[in-house]
Amino acid sequence: MKFIKLSLAAALVASVAFAEEAKSDLEISANVAMTSNYVWRGMTQSNDSPAIQGGLDVEYKGLYVGAWGSNINFSSNPDASMELDAYGGYKNEIAGIGYDIGYIQYAYPNDSKALNFGEAYVGLSYDFKVVEVSAKYSLGVNTDTIDPENAYEGAVSIPLPMDISIDATVGNYENTGVYYIAGITKTIGKFDFSVAYSGMDFEAAGTDTEENVIATISASF
16 A cells, blocks of 8 residues: 555656646747838838737747737728738757748738638748848748749848847748848847838839838837
């Protein structure tokens, strides 16, 4: 009987230890932001107006799921007033090279059939300490109403003293154009303050280049 009691006690201790370890591996984070202009791949999604944004992420040993939302304003579709994205994937690293494989669904609640679409993506990154480089390829997933294009991009991030970084991204959204963004970010505690310049050079003849200066305040918890 004493042996059985000791075994049960040992099993209880092991289960508690396992639960604590699993709990420590589970990461939950949230983010909020206020931006002067919601720009995605060089194109305004808020009609050059401010946007309030926020998201929630859950990660466990590299596996992650999340949701993110923002107000939007499409002059071509006034019924769409909100974007709500859901995504999931797996990220890790091999020999210092980070990789991220996942899927994201872009949803517009007031006009889902006309605008909803998804992308499967794969990203690679490497931190050289003085500069971090990354690349990403996004594969558009067809729907009954939309045949989205693919996109690929590269980015660099340069950390500077005083919690400042310089970041730049250039990409190609197939059959749409080349987009780019460059900016500077200052981190103070949980808050990031950034100013960036972005643009989109459209492929279509006679279409003007879109350019924007964006100021953003964001926080992560």
